[in-house]
Amino acid sequence: MQPNVTPPPLISNNNRNETLALVHGIYAGLLSFSAVVFLYLEYQQRSIATVNLVIVMALMLLLIYLNISACLKVKRGDGEGRTLSRILAVLMLLSFPIGTVLGAIALWKSSSKQWQN
Secondary structure (H helix, E strand, O other), X not given: OOOOOOOXXXXXXXXXXXXXXXXXXXXXHHHHHHHHHHHHHHHHXXXXXXXXXXXXXXXXXXXXHHHHHHHHHHHHOOHHHHHHHHHHHHHHOOOOOHHHHHHHHHHHHOOOOOOOO
């Protein structure tokens, strides 16, 4: 006797802009990992002033927050999410090599032909 079990769906087509949301999630994860490594190395070396460390960490946290926010807004198909995504994609282009690839993908997926309202 074989049980009557339906297989799970492999691809969910009901989410909008899923690739773009994933790009922002990946970049937020990379920034988080970079912040942890940076803090660990700074704890070991103690090479910069505390004020500078606070400024750098505040900027990192802001970028992480903005990428998570863009991820959530892009999934909903908001126009505000698209604008935020494009701004963050231009900033991603500066972090060579992985950020450049992710930024190019984000710019492409937020174009008018690829965007899903």
